[in-house]
Amino acid sequence: MKSVRMPVPGVSLGCDYNPEQWSPDVWREDAALMRRAGVDLVAVNIFGWSNLEPSPGEYRFDDLDEVIELMHAHGIRINLGTGTSSPPPWLTTLYPEVLPVADDGTTRFPGGRQAWCPSSPVFRDRALDLVGRVARRYGNHPAVALWHVSNELGCHNALCYCETSAAAFRSWLQGRYRKIETLNEAWGTSFWSQRYGDWSEIQVPRLALSLRNPAQLVDFQRFSSDELLGYYRAEAALLRKHSEIPVTTNFMVTAHIRNLDYWSWAPEMDIVANDHYLDHRLGDPVAELSFAADLTRGLAGGRPWMLMEQSAGAVNWQPHNLTKAPGEMIRNSLTHVARGADSICFFQWRASAQGAEKFHSALLPHAGTDTVAWREVLKLSETLDRIGEVAGTEVEADVALLFSWESWWSAEGEARPSQAVTYLDQVHSAHAALRELGVTTDVVPPDADLSRYKLVVVPGLYMISDTDAQGIADYVAAGGRLVVTYFSGIVDERDRIRLGGYPGAFRDVLGVLSEEFAPLKPGDAVTLSSDQKATLWTERLRTTTASVVATFEDGPMAGIPAITRNEHGEGIAWYIATKTDMSGILAEAAGLENTKSDKEVVRRRGTDRSYLFVINHGTTPVDHPARGEDLVSGKRVDGVLTVEAGGVAVVREEVS
CATH class of the missing domain: 3.40.50.880 (Class I glutamine amidotransferase (GATase) domain)
Incomplete structure (x- = not known):
């Protein structure tokens, strides 16, 4: 079983940082505030391509150099993005064939993000050129603790129906089935006169006048997941060629994104990382959070993992974007820790003043530091420091x-x-x-x-x-x-x-x-x-x-x-x-009594220690048997642990 080298010891606090949105004066202010808030890890250069390569072949690294040195001087480690998650406008202007095509056959244009086809050789060549330059420049920098390939791969562009994708799909099918007769049998093409005589006759499953072949649809999903995984492998191989720093990308184990088969992706990650946001379109968003954390731990093979993104408050992409009540951010965060996360990171550090995510919450809100939200951040940081010794232990489940x-x-x-x-x-x-x-x-x-x-x-x-x-x-x-x-x-x-x-x-x-x-x-x-x-x-x-x-x-x-x-x-x-x-x-x-409770109880265990997490999602205090020290409050627990409404406790248990 592959060991996990987390980017920062203990249970770390991290965030995305997008310095390209701010002036150098703000960078310096941010670095000082990050240190005050106990931020251990920042993800930078996630959307940096147009800044690093403002025109074809013209590379400019001065700003990124300065930001990395600034973070290093403040003792903050770097989760360094490759910058390839969205192409700059010049690339899709020069090479419009890079743009993805929807299942109705229409092109999707720039103006948002991920405006690229996963099968595009042009995109891959230009992206890998940038990755190589970033890897060579920063691969041995002492501040860089983790490589972050692209960002949320497949969030918007996992399924592309262009002719380039169709050719790649046919090649994938030939590798899977070898013979056209085998494919016909697997897809049941005798139904509705769909039998194929040659590979060239097969198309991607664009919208049709009727129901489409279900076996073809499932294979197209498999192909699309594999195609993006192949892209990830290409970036990771370049990074590993020039650096010994761990490599990962952020999964999206969540209720509304389903296009990648992460069971096939997880073995490729040096550290499994996930992005998770409470989804208030669901009946019980907090229960789904616990499920997503357990599934992420499953992808990590039971070993510790990273929460790469969550929100400090409201998001901006749901029909109704609800903020978090006082204490909710800590409960959410410790639920992830209880279920195996050793790093708790947020999107993002400073709330954006412009762009599509300007109403998305951040650790540093628009209103600044004299806010309830900022004080919640400081409290969370203190709590994560208090429970840092749980890092490296594994969740107990039968x-x-x-x-x-x-x-x-x-x-x-x-x-x-x-x-x-x-x-x-x-x-x-x-x-x-x-x-x-x-x-x-x-x-x-x-x-x-x-x-x-x-x-x-x-x-x-x-x-x-x-x-x-x-x-x-x-x-x-x-x-x-x-x-x-x-x-x-x-x-x-x-x-x-x-x-x-x-x-x-x-x-x-x-x-x-x-x-x-x-x-x-x-x-x-x-x-x-x-x-x-x-x-x-x-x-x-x-x-x-x-x-x-x-x-x-x-x-x-x-x-x-x-x-x-x-x-x-x-x-x-x-x-x-x-x-x-x-x-x-x-x-x-x-073999249990059928009794339900608002308290969430999870145990993490190491070779010589165990930690009991009790999280109270209810409105009244709850009791739970325990003996040891509550790391959150610093209090001794002798037999019965009482957790106040909305509270959390992490008990270092006594060994009997």
Whole structure:
């Protein structure tokens, strides 16, 4: 297992800094304020291309030199961007073929960011020329602690439908399938007379007059993720040629971006880093934060990771941009730390006066330092210093939740049983139920080694390979406990339906067979024999070897099993064939009482020490058994820890 060399010891505080937006006088003021605020790490040159190369072949590094030396003089380490995240206007003016094309065949123009096609050889050549120059100039600078490749790769331009992308897609397909006959079989092209006779006939899946081929859509997602990963590798290889500094880029493990399969990306990172912003379009943004942190830790293989970006207050890109209440920024930050982050960074340092993000919050707000927001920053900095000794420890979890970007892509295809059924809804619901029960969850891929977990949860895993399905069945047969939710196991990796009845790959381990889906309209509900309400989904289910836990009392499937339990080998597997409160089944499967709480409890453990994080998201004090020292307050804890409403505690536990 690859070790992780974090850019700064302890639990560091960091931020993005965009000095190109400010004068040198402001740079000096900012450096002094950063030191006052305890900032350890700044990301610079993220959007620096047009400053470093203002015209083709004309390079100007004086400003960046000065900023790096200024930070170095103030003891602040640098997370140095390669500057390639958005091309300068001269590049797309000279080479308009670099511009990306949407699925309707229209070009997307400059004026925003990421106006480039991931398959463009022109963009890659010019970008790598810049990367090489930056690497040679700063690769051995003592202030530079981390390389930051591009920025949020694929946030806007992951899927490009231009002719250059089409040629690259055909090449990718030839590498995957080798023979055109194999592709035809994998895509099921006998349907609707889509059979291909030559690779040249294949196009990217632009908008069509009807539904498009779902297997082609999934392969295009795979190709697009691989294409950007190839770009990342090209930049990283140049950086490693000229420097021994760790290399990473910022993932976007979040509810609204899904285009990159980060399971394939994570092994390429020296440090796994993620950007996360509370999404107030969701029912429970804080619960989603915990899920995203657990998934990021899964990508890091359980090792410490970086929160590369979060907001100090409101963002500017949601329909309603809510600010954070006093104490909320610390709770959010320590939730990430509890779940494995050893570096807490923000976008950005100083709030912009111009540009598209001028209303995005920052550590230093428009109103300056005599503000509640600034005092919150100082308090967070002090708190991170107090808990710095937790760095390097790992999160303790004995429950796993399986997650797959490929399943996300395929489950939300154009034609499916219900547009109201979404992959993340099932994933978030399962994770949130575990969190409310006080269970810390590892989020892992379908091919993970499950042997050490006492419970594995499989929410809505629509697509799964035979090999991965067998691994899950073997886990149960060996004594494991499994909970599977509806619309799981339906197709193989080609998006081909598993014939013989649903839930396909999981029929035997669950001991059930479903003949027919019967989705409910949004807003409709049915009642279960357990007195629970259920929505969105029912199905015509019968048991083969399973016992019935609950049936549908009414609705289209009245009298039909809704929740089942099956003994398989030495283990037990439950199936939940509807959208309902999963807490009871999950508590039974995990061997817990079905009691919910507003307190979030996570433990990080090292070889000779452990730390108990208790975060109170509620409006009243909560108690939790603990013994040791609360690093946040500095107080001794003898048996019972009381955390005030909205408060946080990190207890260095006594070894018994």
